[in-house]
Each structure stands twice: as structure tokens, then as C-alpha cells.
Amino acid sequence: MRHAVCLSSLLGIAAVGLLAGCPDRSINKPDVSQGRVEYKDIPVTVNRDIDILFVIDDSPSMLDKQTNLKANFPNFINVLNTIQGGLPNVHLGVVTSDLGSKGADDAQPGPGIGTGAGMCSGNGKSGNLQTQMTPLVTGSYISDIKDSTGNRQTNYTGMLSDAFSAIASVGANGCGFEQHIEAAKRALNNNAANAGFLRPTAYLAIIFLADEDDCSMAHSTLIGSDTATLGPLQSFRCTRFGIRCDQGGADSNAMNQIGPKGMCHSVDDGTYLTKIPDYVNFFKGLKSDPNSVIVAAIAGVTSPFEVELRAPLGSTQQIPALTHSCTYTDANNATEVADPAIRIKQLVDSFPNRSTFSTICQQDLSGGLQLIAELLKVVLGSPCVDGTLADVDPNTPGPQYDCSVSNVTNFGAANQQETVLPECDNLGTPASSANKPCWAIESDPMNCSGGQHLTLKVEGNEGAPPNTHVISYCVTCTDTNMDGTCDATM
Numbered sequence: 001m002r003h004a005v006c007l008s009s010l011l012g013i014a015a016v017g018l019l020a021g022c023p024d025r026s027i028n029k030p031d032v033s034q035g036r037v038e039y040k041d042i043p044v045t046v047n048r049d050i051d052i053l054f055v056i057d058d059s060p061s062m063l064d065k066q067t068n069l070k071a072n073f074p075n076f077i078n079v080l081n082t083i084q085g086g087l088p089n090v091h092l093g094v095v096t097s098d099l100g101s102k103g104a105d106d107a108q109p110g111p112g113i114g115t116g117a118g119m120c121s122g123n124g125k126s127g128n129l130q131t132q133m134t135p136l137v138t139g140s141y142i143s144d145i146k147d148s149t150g151n152r153q154t155n156y157t158g159m160l161s162d163a164f165s166a167i168a169s170v171g172a173n174g175c176g177f178e179q180h181i182e183a184a185k186r187a188l189n190n191n192a193a194n195a196g197f198l199r200p201t202a203y204l205a206i207i208f209l210a211d212e213d214d215c216s217m218a219h220s221t222l223i224g225s226d227t228a229t230l231g232p233l234q235s236f237r238c239t240r241f242g243i244r245c246d247q248g249g250a251d252s253n254a255m256n257q258i259g260p261k262g263m264c265h266s267v268d269d270g271t272y273l274t275k276i277p278d279y280v281n282f283f284k285g286l287k288s289d290p291n292s293v294i295v296a297a298i299a300g301v302t303s304p305f306e307v308e309l310r311a312p313l314g315s316t317q318q319i320p321a322l323t324h325s326c327t328y329t330d331a332n333n334a335t336e337v338a339d340p341a342i343r344i345k346q347l348v349d350s351f352p353n354r355s356t357f358s359t360i361c362q363q364d365l366s367g368g369l370q371l372i373a374e375l376l377k378v379v380l381g382s383p384c385v386d387g388t389l390a391d392v393d394p395n396t397p398g399p400q401y402d403c404s405v406s407n408v409t410n411f412g413a414a415n416q417q418e419t420v421l422p423e424c425d426n427l428g429t430p431a432s433s434a435n436k437p438c439w440a441i442e443s444d445p446m447n448c449s450g451g452q453h454l455t456l457k458v459e460g461n462e463g464a465p466p467n468t469h470v471i472s473y474c475v476t477c478t479d480t481n482m483d484g485t486c487d488a489t490m
Helices: 063-081 160-167 180-188 236-242 276-285 342-349 366-380
Strands: 018-020 036-043 049-056 089-096 142-146 152-154 203-209 243-247 262-266 293-299 306-310 319-322 326-329 335-338 355-359 403-409 417-421 438-443 454-459 469-476
Touching: 036 366, 036 454, 049 180, 049 366, 063 160, 063 203, 063 366, 089 160, 089 180, 142 160, 180 203, 180 276, 180 342, 203 366, 236 243, 236 319, 262 342, 276 293, 276 342, 293 342, 293 366, 342 355, 355 366, 403 438, 403 454, 454 469
Parallel strands: 049 089, 049 203, 203 293, 293 355
Antiparallel strands: 018 036, 036 469, 089 142, 142 152, 243 262, 306 319, 326 335, 403 417, 403 469, 438 454
């Protein structure tokens, strides 16, 4: 006995993994069937190429976070290895947030500021891919691609995690005015130093690791000597002139006042910092299909957002500063902090269904990295079912799964079109079904290592347009027994 999931109402909802069930659906007992829905987005034209750009904050407070990233990177790769067919064809590159004293609209860098760790001078690292001159990697980025014979062609020696650890060891001496988002743009905007990294037909994933918000400058005047207008030469300038809060921070003077603020967002009509919508348009414009761009961040949570008085390091004079939004104790029992990443979060949220954000304030970043990898797995289109599918009619022999599957063309666009596919009428041999194109749930333990080792198979879809996505929603259990079956006692 099958029931159609409310697909039309769910299309377009940001969904990764398990979503809340539809409130108006009617499913036969047991009640456990009404718990959750697993979402799948599977491109009909399979593309296993993905370029992954890590933008790593290399300012003086980042050593522990970088160590955390490198230690947990294998968990990221482990998830990608579970994609059907194994590890995708990846390019892995690293840039840092250090762009020196050059703003996006400046013809030349402004005067340098500071000395030693945290100083800002010239073009910084210019958005160029970093390898730390490691002998483990040949070239400016990691390449790991499966050839036509099934063998992996790589440009590194040893383990992939060791090669990444080497190029991600960017240190913590970079400019204290971190230009995370502009660094990603400079890396991808026809940068000759990064030639070959960005493949025209590959997916693009941009991953930010930062403990302070983005301070991409339009002009270097933001870090100039005009303290009467801008206040002390501290990174709070980025907050004061780059963020507005509808509650308690309507302008730069209000942002300078001590106390909590709410409903905060990027300033997109100011003169000192760049505009987030411009970056959204740029990154989406790198691909013919904007859904091919994925943006993720591990950064400071955006709440609470509060301004306090605090003395900068080496000074006793208290000045306005952004209160840390989260803290944690690192492996050496030192207190680590992060500030609310309003601009970064706003960028991430501009890529619905293609983004994820998690906190950097944790000793173990494996959860955040796994979340990003799971997102990439979803985008690449793994047909494997991760959860435990609910048997909506246990009185009928055999599992009775409740799925709704559609072909969707122009997915996410205004002219999106949906064609609902039927369940195959010959579940024993779906390929011989008379109602193709159709779908079936089949066992595939070789390619699907999670859940019940099940896969969603669509038969007879060869004639679908190249830009078609198979969108599916299957009802899963709210809880499972020790043997992996649904707990029908709830």
C-alpha cells in the first residue's frame, strides 16, 4: 500500500538528510510512519567532478582551529568515499584570508599597518593557492581523479589526508583584517597563479574556516589613519561599518554603542566594505547552473551579538569591541574564542539547498566537516538511502515503502517543471516494468554502506533532458530497534 508524499509542497525547501514530515499527510498506522522524510536530489546526468576550495583564516588566533581542521579532515574524506562509485574526481585547494592592505576596488594596496604577526601589507597572499612548498604535492593544488581504467591519477605522494594537512598548514601570521570572501573571489577570478584548479563543468565547493567575520574591504581607507571617523585601528571597524542591526544598531554610531543588538545583517549600501549580493552573483555566475555552486562555513555562531568595552592585547585602554559569540577549551586547556560571522552566514544562506553552517567553537570539528561532506554527497546525487525506511503497511507481505519521486527540469528556477514518476509495476525486475520511467527501492550493499543498504533506482529515464534532477522524498522511521527495524511502539 503506497501513499504519495506531499512533493509539491516540499520542492524548493532547503533539505539535507532528514526533514520534518508533512503536517497534512495521511499515512496508515503505525504512527511511526509520520515521523521524517529523507530527501534526495539526483542529477540525471552524473557528474563526479568537484573543485573544493578551502578558505582558511590565517590570522594570529587560528593555530588551534587549523590543527583541528587537519586532524579531522579524514572524516570529511571518509564521507566522500561512501558516495556511490567512491571518492569523486576532486581538486582540493587552499587560500587564506590575508589580502594585505588592498581593497577590492583599489588599484594598488594602501599603506601597510602593524608589524609581525597580524600585520597587513601589500597584496598579502593575493588569493593564490597555498602549498607551503610541500614536497608531497606537485603543483598548486591537490588532484585526485579516477581515469577510464578505474585507477586514481594523483599529483601527491602518500595519503590524501597527509597531503591536505601539508597545504592547509598556513600558519597564523596573516593580516588581522581578514578578507575571507574576497580571497575566494580572487582565487577564482581568472587568477593565473591558480590555473587549472577551476574546471568549467565541475561542481564548485567553497568552504570557509574562520573565527572572525569577513572584512572584505572595498577600499583600504577602512584601515587608514582617520581615527576620528573610524575609531581605533582594530577589527571592530569591520563590524561598525560593515554590519547593521535593526535592533540597537541602525547606523555606525549606534553600532558603536555598548550593549546587545539583534536582527543583524551586512551593510550592502556602504562605502567601506564590499557587498554580499555582489559575491553571490559572482560565485553563481561561475557556473552555467548556479546549483553547481556549494558554499559552507565553520565559523563563529551569529548569536549572541553584543558590543562591549575591551582592552586590546598590550593595552589597558578599553575600547568598543565585538563580544565573542562562543568559546571552548582546546586540547591544551587554553580558552579559544570566535566572533559572530554575520557576513559569512549571509553569504552561506544565499545558496539554499547548497549550503551548510556550523560552529567553530568545538574541540572536534569532525561533525562540521562531516556535515559539509554529506552536503556534497547530496549535491553529487548519491541514490543510497541513508535512513531506515518505514514500512507503512506491515500487514502486507514485503516492505511497503512510502516514496514520492519526480523528474524536475530547471530545478530551483522560476520555470521549474515537475513530472511525477510511478513506482515500477514489476518490483522483482524493475527493468522489465511496463510503466517506465518508474522508480524502485532495491538492495545494493556493495555501493550503499549506510542504513539498510538500499538504493533508489529509476528505470527508463534515459530520455530525460540533461538538466533533469530526480527529486525524491521517502518516509523514514522516527526511531529504530536494535536490529535496525522501525520501532512501532512509539
